[in-house]
Amino acid sequence: MGISVKLQVFEGPLDLLLHLIDKNKIDIYDIPIVEITNQYMEYIRAMEKEDLNVMSEFLLMAATLLDIKCKMLLPKEVNEEGEEEDPRAELVEQLLQYKMYKYMAYELKDRQLDGERMLFKSATLPKEVLEYCEPVDMDVLLGDLTLSKLNAIFEDVMRRQEDKVDRVRSKFGRIEKEEVTLPEKMDYVEQYAESHKQFSFRQLLQEQKSKLHVIVTFLAVLEMMKTGILQIEQEDTFGEILITSMVA
Amino acid sequence: MGNEMEIEKLEGLIEAILFTMGDSVELEKIALAIAHDEETTKKMLHHMMDRYNADETRGISIIELENSYQMCTKKDAYECLIRVAKQPRRFVLTDVLLETLSIVAYKQPVTKLEIEKIRGVKSDHAVNKLVEYELVEEVGRMDAPGRPILFGTTEEFLRRFGVQSLEELPSINQEQIEEFAAEAEDEAQMKLDI
């Protein structure tokens, strides 16, 4: 029949079915299922070399057709209203819908030709517009800033810079290395925890003489939390950090 | 609307805006720029569109795309223009792409699965190509398991197919469906006659 050459044309099972219906000049509402199914299967057989993905879609339709063919042979089912149900109804619906979109695609194709004849241009902003810089609105920018506020900010900045210098020790002229080891500090915290049971982190830090002691204390607490000697709770962000001794 | 003089100047401004931007400009933006309300602005735009179309000395016209406006050349200038202007690269839309595009256009927002159900074949490739050609885009997600992507047509689609808004698409209506049915019947009848 020389079918294989024509096969490429069909986009899918619906396309093929529509073709068969057209070719046989059949009423889409009254498809002679047996005849169409036979013709459809003939195409499928000729398609054996197609890749599996494409094939499976055609096979699914074949199964549907065979299913309808079976139902046509059986006594007709009756729906709630007592009307006979046509097993082909769903397929007809699908075919009609598909046919409609195919028709709309042709309409679009015509319109496309029209649309193609219009040319547009890219943006060409005049230099003056491109280079325009919105003037700064000082009222908005400065808002409620006052000179004394600015002064307060400045003093704040300077104070912060000052804090970076350890004023006491920088006067020594020489930095003596203090020896505080982590194990020593851990012993200390453990003793502290035993005598206090529950206390705040801040409370513990207040006992520390220098920055180094603060740091090592912090490390000691972290370490002891990890090993389960201490339990730490903080209810909310920046809230008090509570330390509880877990040693009975 | 204000006095004649005023309107003329405003239309001049709108022309300048559309010319400069090249791309489509939202009605809202135009209205804001000329400091008038959207309704008045829209009226002026439509007045301009009519004026441009009626005037033979005008080689340009304005198209409406949903709620945006864009300046373009008139269709009859095309033959002359391709002699000087570089033709923008157009993608050839195959029948498969057109078919898929028509489904997206009429059923949007639509998922890939729905498209596949109508076409009866896998449509990943077609949808991806349409997205690549900027004719179709993701417009949201369906509130369903897997949250599948919903597709819709783009402004480029409207431009390319000379459609002003989605409502303007050649309609599929009940009559048409019946027409198809009638056609089919005729064909069937014919067959019997033969």
Add this chain to the structure above:
Amino acid sequence: MGNEMEIEKLEGLIEAILFTMGDSVELEKIALAIAHDEETTKKMLHHMMDRYNADETRGISIIELENSYQMCTKKDAYECLIRVAKQPRRFVLTDVLLETLSIVAYKQPVTKLEIEKIRGVKSDHAVNKLVEYELVEEVGRMDAPGRPILFGTTEEFLRRFGVQSLEELPSINQEQIEEFAAEAEDEAQMKLDI
């Protein structure tokens, strides 16, 4: 020239050409596109230029450049175009900017390096922003290697705060400054000792 009808259409074509090209187009090219000689084309172009300029409803005009022609917007439309093309900006003084501004105000003339030393972080962005906002400006160069720029506050800044001159700025008292100086020296000493 041919009949009126013909010319109108040709001018429409020229309009379309100049529009799509956006850039300037040589007379030769235009003439070729509309299939007329250069002299006639030029006449038409000049006729169009006059027409565009006289017409208030036109926001665009045509300019002649050497032997080329270009479509462009009329100057009175610029203000309006800015409103479409440029997003209005929001100006805010962030904490970082305020901090930097206070340093410039109280320590001027001051180099970027000094500001960075006080703040402990790179301050290019902050200084540049303040210059852009016209609160701070270059007031000279320091006589040091690399001749770094010295920054100071602008007249606008003083005007805004109703300050007659810099001396009027609420000062940090001298003691404090000396204290800072002493500290800095100590620190320097410390470094030497180590």
